[in-house]
Amino acid sequence: MQWEAVIGLEVHVQLSTKSKIFSGASPAFGGAPNTQACPVDLGLPGVLPVLNAEAVRMAVMFGLAIGAEIHPYSVFDRKNYFYPDLPKGYQISQFAHPIVGPGTIDVQMENGETITVGITRAHLEEDAGKSLHTSYPGMTGIDLNRTGTPLLEVVTDPDLRSPEQAVAYFKQLHALVRYLKICDGNLAEGSMRCDANVSVRPLGAEELGERSEIKNINSFRFVEKAITFEIERQIDILESGGKVQRDTRLYDSDLNETRSMRTKELSDDYRYFPDPDLLPVHLTPEFIAEVKSSLPELPEARKTRFTTELKLSDYDATWLTGDPEVADYFEAVLATTDDAKLTANWIMGDASAALHRDDLEWIDCPVPATELGRLIVRIKDNTLSSKLAKTVFEALWAGEGTADEIIEARGLRQLSDSGALGDIIEKIILDNPHQVAQYRAGKNKVLGFFVGRVMKATQGKANPGRVNELLLELLGSWGQSKGAE
Numbered sequence: 501m502q503w504e505a506v507i508g509l510e511v512h513v514q515l516s517t518k519s520k521i522f523s524g525a526s527p528a529f530g531g532a533p534n535t536q537a538c539p540v541d542l543g544l545p546g547v548l549p550v551l552n553a554e555a556v557r558m559a560v561m562f563g564l565a566i567g568a569e570i571h572p573y574s575v576f577d578r579k580n581y582f583y584p585d586l587p588k589g590y591q592i593s594q595f596a597h598p599i600v601g602p603g604t605i606d607v608q609m610e611n612g613e614t615i616t617v618g619i620t621r622a623h624l625e626e627d628a629g630k631s632l633h634t635s636y637p638g639m640t641g642i643d644l645n646r647t648g649t650p651l652l653e654v655v656t657d658p659d660l661r662s663p664e665q666a667v668a669y670f671k672q673l674h675a676l677v678r679y680l681k682i683c684d685g686n687l688a689e690g691s692m693r694c695d696a697n698v699s700v701r702p703l704g705a706e707e708l709g710e711r712s713e714i715k716n717i718n719s720f721r722f723v724e725k726a727i728t729f730e731i732e733r734q735i736d737i738l739e740s741g742g743k744v745q746r747d748t749r750l751y752d753s754d755l756n757e758t759r760s761m762r763t764k765e766l767s768d769d770y771r772y773f774p775d776p777d778l779l780p781v782h783l784t785p786e787f788i789a790e791v792k793s794s795l796p797e798l799p800e801a802r803k804t805r806f807t808t809e810l811k812l813s814d815y816d817a818t819w820l821t822g823d824p825e826v827a828d829y830f831e832a833v834l835a836t837t838d839d840a841k842l843t844a845n846w847i848m849g850d851a852s853a854a855l856h857r858d859d860l861e862w863i864d865c866p867v868p869a870t871e872l873g874r875l876i877v878r879i880k881d882n883t884l885s886s887k888l889a890k891t892v893f894e895a896l897w898a899g900e901g902t903a904d905e906i907i908e909a910r911g912l913r914q915l916s917d918s919g920a921l922g923d924i925i926e927k928i929i930l931d932n933p934h935q936v937a938q939y940r941a942g943k944n945k946v947l948g949f950f951v952g953r954v955m956k957a958t959q960g961k962a963n964p965g966r967v968n969e970l971l972l973e974l975l976g977s978w979g980q981s982k983g984a985e
């Protein structure tokens with residue numbers, strides 16, 4: 501039997517507002533436990549929540565960016581359950597009337613294919629606190645700092661068909677919220693967490709199979725691994741004649757398996773009802789229009805601009821626009837160089853490799869964009885060979901000054917002058933009669949030997965193009981004068 505996987509994702513996007521969704525407390529990550537939860541977050545008697553307008557604006561930005569319906573009327577509900585990290589006994593969420601309605605996201609797969617993923621809804625809600633199970637042996641610690649942090653929960657239709665599609669969607673959502681600057685995208689700190697709903701059915705079947713839901717996956721790699729494991733687990737059950745149980749599971753990345761946490765509660769169990777402390781949200785057409793006019797350039801539009809206006813390849817444009825910080829850095833360098841291809845090569849090559857080596861993010865790149873730009877300008881005006889440019893780049897990285905200061909201080913100008921280079925080359929020819937004879941006998945490869953000697957004699961500063969020309973000229977241009985390999 502051939503099986504088909506069906507996957508729907510619920511992604512919690514932590515909105516980067518300055519204060520919480522219903523209180524003035526700070527949602528900043530990393531504070532000492534229980535220092536950032538105020539009486540409103542804890543639901544102490546006599547307090548009233550007040551909706552954060554910025555969270556509403558961000559939700560609307562997201563909805564508009566994916567071309568989804570924006571509901572002019574939405575309602576906050578109480579979702580009732582007990583958990584030690586939820587002192588109020590209910591979470592404020594949106595149920596029957598979410599702020600963002602149906603929409604779609606087109607997801608670009610690595611193989612060039614595009615899939616359209618239905619977005620069922622995106623609603624605003626508050627986060628709960630955190631239970632710390634590992635820090636205190638034999639006990640559970642409760643940190644309530646996270647209570648009341650604004651979340652936008654983005655729910656897909658069951659449209660994804662493979663772990664790869666799920667990851668591609670998650671990555672694209674990640675890029676989008678960072679472009680919109682509504683979320684910092686920090687997966688390690690839990691700024692985007694994904695619940696994956698997974699079922700399988702016989703290939704070609706219409707009806708959906710019973711599903712399980714894997715909670716709180718916080719990395720791209722784990723989304724892929726958890727779903728892959730879950731699909732296989734369910735197929736094994738079905739092939740041995742069993743039935744998949746509707747349950748809520750946890751992914752254990754150490755063991756690479758999912759484990760059942762509890763059988764699934766249905767929405768009836770939560771006794772949703774409109775929160776009597778909060779008014780319904782009414783959005784005016786003027787507000788929606790104003791948010792729309794403030795939307796930044798989105799990833800697709802930027803990519804198209806890179807391929808059409810800058811004439812970059814599809815591959816380069818995709819690489820550069822996947823992360824808004826990369827694209828911003830690229831454009832800042834380009835402002836100095838006016839050479840898109842060469843700039844793209846430096847960003848995707850040396851700069852990216854150095855960041856990776858030092859485990860840094862693009863915003864932390866120690867080389868200012870203007871200085872990488874100056875360096876590239878010095879390649880274009882023949883001051884630097886590509887080899888010398890690498891040396892200058894490393895010095896820029898180490899903070900030795902501006903590109904031009906480094907070139908001066910270290911004497912890294914490339915030698916192009918025919919007189920000085922000619923003298924050096926003539927001496928090398930005289931010193932190596934054996935290789936000269938080989939060359940004259942038609943062994944063109946020996947040219948490489950001479951180039952190497954010139955580079956050594958000039959400490960790598962000779963202009964390779966000039967060296968080739970002069971060598972051919974001085975060795976006599978008989979044989980195939982194609983130059984070195």
Ligand code: ADP
Binds near residue numbers: 698709767
């Ligand atoms: P819940 O109340 O459990 O959150 P929803 O109906 O809101 O359930 O669906 C949650 C997610 O599960 C959505 O992303 C949806 O696409 C997905 N989903 C629903 N049914 C299935 C199924 N049979 N297989 C896979 N995913 C599913």
Ligand code: MG
Binds near residue numbers: 510
């Ligand atoms: Mg759910």
